[in-house]
Amino acid sequence: MHKRALSKGIFALSFPLAAMMGTAHAAAPEMSAEEMDRASAIYFQRCAGCHGTLRKGATGPGLLPEDTQEMGQRRLESIISLGTEGGMNNFDGILDEEEITLISKYIQQTPEEPPEMSLADIRDTWEIVVPQDQWPDEPQHDLNWENFMVTILRDRGAMGIIDGDTKELVTEAETGYAVHVAKSSSDGRFWYVQGRDGRLSKIDLWMDPPQVTAEVFIGIDARDVAVSHYGEWADKYVIGGGYWPPHFVIADAHTMEPLKVVSTRGYNTEGEYVHEARVAALYDTPHAPTFLVNVKETGQVWQVDYSDIDNLRMDQIASAEYLHDGFFDSTGRYFMIAANFSHKMAFIDTVERKLVSMLNTGEIPHPGPGANWIDPECGPVAGTTHLGEGLVTFWGTDPENNPDHAWEICGTVETDGPGLFLRSHPDSPHVWIDQSMHPEADVNQWVMVMDKETRELTPIHVADRPREHDAVALHFEYDKSGTEVWVSIWARGRGHQDDGAIVIYDDKTMEEIGRVENLNTPTGKFNVYNRLKKYERG
Structure with missing residues (x-):
């Protein structure tokens, strides 16, 4: 690899x-x-x-x-x-x-430490695949690219570009192994993906077919990526975060040339030095020219100002260990991150650049891209699934208009097993919840759909695969119209990796309306229009 x-x-x-x-x-x-x-x-x-x-x-x-x-x-x-x-x-x-x-x-052997990487080492891996003077000035195809689903094909080491209108696979763009997430340019044309093998790739959706234009290896084990969207710096920088070496790398978002590398080693919230302080998640903030760098083992959120990368300003905000996935509230001001080993959610005010609260949830919270919705009792809320138990916890997110509920638990709903992801849409009556971390197929092949008004759950059997396929149902994404919910069947069993699929549901009726079959280990999906409109926040 x-x-x-x-x-x-x-x-x-x-x-x-x-x-x-x-x-x-x-x-x-x-x-x-x-x-x-x-x-x-x-x-x-x-x-x-x-x-x-x-x-x-x-x-x-x-x-x-x-x-x-x-x-x-x-x-x-x-x-x-x-x-x-x-x-x-x-x-x-x-x-x-x-x-x-x-x-x-x-795992009974004594581990040894892998090598480090300098900026020169990283630059040695930089490759321009398609020079900028060969990029098209307009889409080279007549497809509705704003309704593309940019889909992780995890073990395949590729991103599947699926047409949301026709429900057909357009192409598979070769990227790094086990991509965790994809982030877009401010116009949705370019997509940046970070492989677990450290390979950071840039994909142009206007090309026919869409393909990688440039790439760089920012580490030998990596996880996340973000793109600058704020003001005059929009689409100027891309940042990749390393598990090993524990650092982040800022690169030119046009060419992917690496510009700066910063170590994340340091002290945790107890004052203990952490050598393996990994970058868990990266986000661009909507209200300032800053990246959020979530340092897993130290329990710190670094708000890194990219307005002058030669003189980086970094606000180090202490929360709790171990930081993992996070998302914004519906306004984009407050960032909510799971400190999952502390069983807490931490809430960061990205305007004031400080921690505003922490909340005990259930065992090992894991919101994935998260979900925001309006609760009839508490007003604006957000929620998380949990890796350690079948539970969804949701809390108030509006300190201005609903201060009594802000950063306090509004409610909990029990599911049949632990999960990775939940998702909703501003126009939807539902919150979709997976149970993918339960070891039994009669749980992890089902998802739950919660009614926002009544909090009642409806179970749906998605991953209708034999047990030997070891297929789980996970991750949700709405199409451009906001009426369809796409759910992945991640077939992981030996010899069955190509038996993955995406099942498409009508959000209102919860009835299946289509499938994309024969996909190799599909996991996360990202709709261009919805991500561009920041529906991941609302």
């Missing part, structure tokens, strides 16, 4: 992947160099996001040898195979028995 990065000069010493990720421990099971290399690749793909590059833990527990060796091989294999109801996937349908045995041995 790192071959391209390696070939472009990041690791001048040709650091082998096995050596980069771990080495044998005296009391650990014996592993050959080939087995270590295979296991380190599996760990990167499936485990590092929750347990950390150095295996010190974050959303998931630490996996250091002093703990894993005590648990023993058989127990480790059982946990990895079956998952837990506390939010860990079952991997018996994703990994075969040999791979489960391999990764169980691997």
Whole structure:
């Protein structure tokens, strides 16, 4: 997965992947160099996001040898195979028995620290695929590109561009592995995607077919991206955040040339130094020329002013560990971020650049792109799902007109299992909720739809796949009209990755009205028009 990065000069010493990720421990099971290399690749793909590059833990527990060796091989294999109801996937349908045995041995070894990356290293990976003088002045096709669904094909390492009008796949743009999210330019034409392998790519939707115009590797493990949208700096900068090395990189949004790299290592809210302080989420703020850099392990939100990148002003706002996903309220002023291991939501006033409140929710909140709606009792509210339990918690978000409810729990709704995402639309009567983190198919293949007025839940069976396909229903996105809800079937089972699909529902009737079949591991989807109109905030 790192071959391209390696070939472009990041690791001048040709650091082998096995050596980069771990080495044998005296009391650990014996592993050959080939087995270590295979296991380190599996760990990167499936485990590092929750347990950390150095295996010190974050959303998931630490996996250091002093703990894993005590648990023993058989127990480790059982946990990895079956998952837990506390939010860990079952991997018996994703990994075969040999791979489960391999990764169980691997996490009993002593981890080693991967190499660092300098700005020069990052620049060595920069590539212009289509020069700017070859970009079209108008769309080269007659498709309704504002209703495109820019769709993550996770294990395929590509973005599927799907026509929202015809429900047909337009193309697959080659990007990095396991893209987490996509963010657009201020006009919606260009889309920036960050792969887990550090590959930051820029896609032009006006080309026929849409394709990548430039890319750069900002790290060897990465997660998020944001684009400057404010004032005279609109579409001037793009920022990518690294899990490893723990840093952020600001690049020219037109050419993707890397301009600045800033380390995020520092002290957490208890005053303890954190070496692996990863960038969890990145956002542009609507009311100031700033990026929000959420530093996972330190529990700090950095509000980084990009009006002068040679003299960066960074307000470091302490909240709680471990920061993960977040979203804005309907006004775009208040940013709401899950400090999921503290079981809290933190609320940041991006105008005043300070923390305004924190709220205890349920076990391990995870709002994904979040949802805002109007509650009949509390007025404007926002909500989150949870990785640790089947619960949706929602709170007031209007301190000006509804101060008694602001940053306080308005209500909770119990679902059948933990989930990753919920979503709504200003014109919708519903909030759609997934249960994708439950280990059983009779829960994770279903979603819940909540009535905003009554708070009643309606279950819908989406991922109608055999158990061996290990397919879960997750992530919601509305089309341009705001009347259709698109839900992913992420088929993860061995040999069934191409059996993924997107199921399309009429939002009012909750009846299926269409499908896009034969997609490879589809997860997140981003409608150009809705994201441009900032419906992710409302």
